[in-house]
Amino acid sequence: MAGYAVDPNAVKEFAKLTPMMTAFLPTLGFLGGLLSGFIGSGGAFVLTPGMMSTGVAGPVAVASNMCHKFPKALVGAMKRAKYGHVDVFLGLIMGLSAFVGVQVGIKVQKWILSMWGEAGSNLYISGVFVLVLLIVGGSVMRDALRSKNRTESTVQPEKRTLWAQKLNIPPMLRFKTANTRVSFWLTVPLGFATGMLAATIAVGGFIGVPAMIYILGASSFVGSGTELVIAFVMGLTGTFSWAMAGFVDLRLTLLILFGSLFGVQLGAIGTSYVKDYMIKLVMATVMLVVMVSRLLMIPVYLGDLNRLALSPALAHILDRASFTVMCGALLVCAVIILGAMVRGVRAEKADTVGIPAQVRRSAS
Amino acid sequence: MADETKTKKPVGRLIGFAVLSLGxxxxxxxxxxxxxxxxxxxxxxxxxxxxxxxxxxSLIHGNFAGTFWDVVGVKGKKQ
Structure with a gap:
């Protein structure tokens, strides 16, 4: 599951393409892309296990997923930039800091692997997943529900930005699109933490997007749009590392990309129809459902470490249940996003029909 | 008036990128x-x-996908 660590000793095994894979991977890519286009990240968490479920070897699945991530992020960022949702400068600063975070995260992973083996590493990854997603996802969900009840959803972030802007340690950075001015020394650690999380659970955006919203003071639109720039930087550097070792299976990458480039643009279009809180709501929902999915796996890893007596049959059931819940997270979010879009389009159509009627009334 | 507000759908562009992408x-x-x-x-x-x-x-297939949504009428709301 670790997103970026390249194991030079891993065996390169390229799976044979089956008709099931050629149908399943673009579909999974579409759903993952839809989520990425909407909240700036996500999708990656289900693509790697999704590929592995079709018989693709772990390292090849991680590498091929990574290789589809940066082109998708590029297309998504270009689309979101059209709506004014991307702060390229902020994305590059956070992206480069995230790159360093990824390298440190890999070292931590390797140390855990050498100390406690694969089961220990899996337990660490799932533990981080559950802890981060529970705290961050819970907070975002609470704020999303509060924002939903307010007409001005930007009140809370502005308050929280004050302390970040008070941290007046030069150099101070001005991010025009995000409309904020914060210290370099605050921005870099946030990018670093994003990278650390990406190296651990493959989805750095679960830290990056909330950090940009609640600490740097960007809107949900700009936070989620800018995350695509960070994903591009991390995906590009991660792909290069994996490709240097020859693990990228371009056939799988291009199959996922086929669906995800439709999805990411649809997700990006969707953001133009929804209110600020909807992005937070989708992000929190996916975080909490994924958290449940990883929680189901903790007994399995504890069993592997001989800390819990678990029958193989029950371990298998928990493993399948975990994967099903993860796929469910994608489907639930797809339904929320498409539902919000349909409502937004209907509301706009009603508005455009209403305006000429008013004009006619005032003219007469 | 209604005709003036209707924008022409980029069907030619869609076909061009579809051919390139499928190729x-x-x-x-x-x-x-x-x-x-x-x-x-x-x-x-x-x-x-x-x-x-x-x-x-990503650039070629991405353009195809983007134009596809344009042609089927799924466009971003004007900000």
């Missing part, structure tokens, strides 16, 4: 085993090649 996919998958064998050797040059191939597909 790229066809060329790749007809030679997939050979291309995969080449890139699996690893190294800096091949890694650079993989990133270039991925960017090339």
């Amino acid at each position: 790229l996919y066809a060329v790749f998958f007809l030679n997939a085993d050979m291309i995969q064998k080449f890139f699996s050797a690893g190294g800096v040059a091949r890694a650079a090649g993989i990133t270039l191939v991925a960017i090339c597909f």
Whole structure:
């Protein structure tokens, strides 16, 4: 599951393409892309296990997923930039800091692997997943529900930005699109933490997007749009590392990309129809459902470490249940996003029909 | 008045990118085993090649996908 660590000793095994894979991977890519286009990240968490479920070897699945991530992020960022949702400068600063975070995260992973083996590493990854997603996802969900009840959803972030802007340690950075001015020394650690999380659970955006919203003071639109720039930087550097070792299976990458480039643009279009809180709501929902999915796996890893007596049959059931819940997270979010879009389009159509009627009334 | 507000759908652009995208996919998958064998050797040059191939597909197929949504009428709300 670790997103970026390249194991030079891993065996390169390229799976044979089956008709099931050629149908399943673009579909999974579409759903993952839809989520990425909407909240700036996500999708990656289900693509790697999704590929592995079709018989693709772990390292090849991680590498091929990574290789589809940066082109998708590029297309998504270009689309979101059209709506004014991307702060390229902020994305590059956070992206480069995230790159360093990824390298440190890999070292931590390797140390855990050498100390406690694969089961220990899996337990660490799932533990981080559950802890981060529970705290961050819970907070975002609470704020999303509060924002939903307010007409001005930007009140809370502005308050929280004050302390970040008070941290007046030069150099101070001005991010025009995000409309904020914060210290370099605050921005870099946030990018670093994003990278650390990406190296651990493959989805750095679960830290990056909330950090940009609640600490740097960007809107949900700009936070989620800018995350695509960070994903591009991390995906590009991660792909290069994996490709240097020859693990990228371009056939799988291009199959996922086929669906995800439709999805990411649809997700990006969707953001133009929804209110600020909807992005937070989708992000929190996916975080909490994924958290449940990883929680189901903790007994399995504890069993592997001989800390819990678990029958193989029950371990298998928990493993399948975990994967099903993860796929469910994608489907639930797809339904929320498409539902919000349909409502937004209907509301706009009603508005455009209403305006000429008013004009006619005032003219007469 | 109603006709003036209607924008022309970029059908020609869609067909152009569809042909390019399908062509790229066809060329790749007809030679997939050979291309995969080449890139699996690893190294800096091949890694650079993989990133270039991925960017090339993303730009062409991405334009096709974007134009597709335009043509079917799924467009972003004007800000």
